Amino acid sequence: MYVCLCQGVTDGQIRDAIYEGCCSYRDVRETLGVASQCGKCACLAKQVVRETLANVHSSHAAAAHTSNFIAA
Numbered sequence: 001m002y003v004c005l006c007q008g009v010t011d012g013q014i015r016d017a018i019y020e021g022c023c024s025y026r027d028v029r030e031t032l033g034v035a036s037q038c039g040k041c042a043c044l045a046k047q048v049v050r051e052t053l054a055n056v057h058s059s060h061a062a063a064a065h066t067s068n069f070i071a072a
């Protein structure tokens with residue numbers, strides 16, 4: 001799904017940017033150029049970033065838990 005029509009950025013690209021190291025909306029914006037023109041997509045872009053970061057953090061927490069479990 002396109003999030004930013006001006007720059008042709010999809011929600012998948014935003015997620016990939018986060019998986020590849022972006023850790024904030026600002027990082028994503030600088031990397032992909034999302035919301036750098038009309039700005040109408042900013043709200044949705046922030047939402048995708050927030051949801052993806054929450055998923056990344058919860059999967060890291062799960063991974064940490066699993067490795068503790070294996071180590072024990």
Ligand code: FES
Nearest residue numbers: 004006038039041
């Ligand atoms: S739709 Fe993203 S800057 Fe216009």
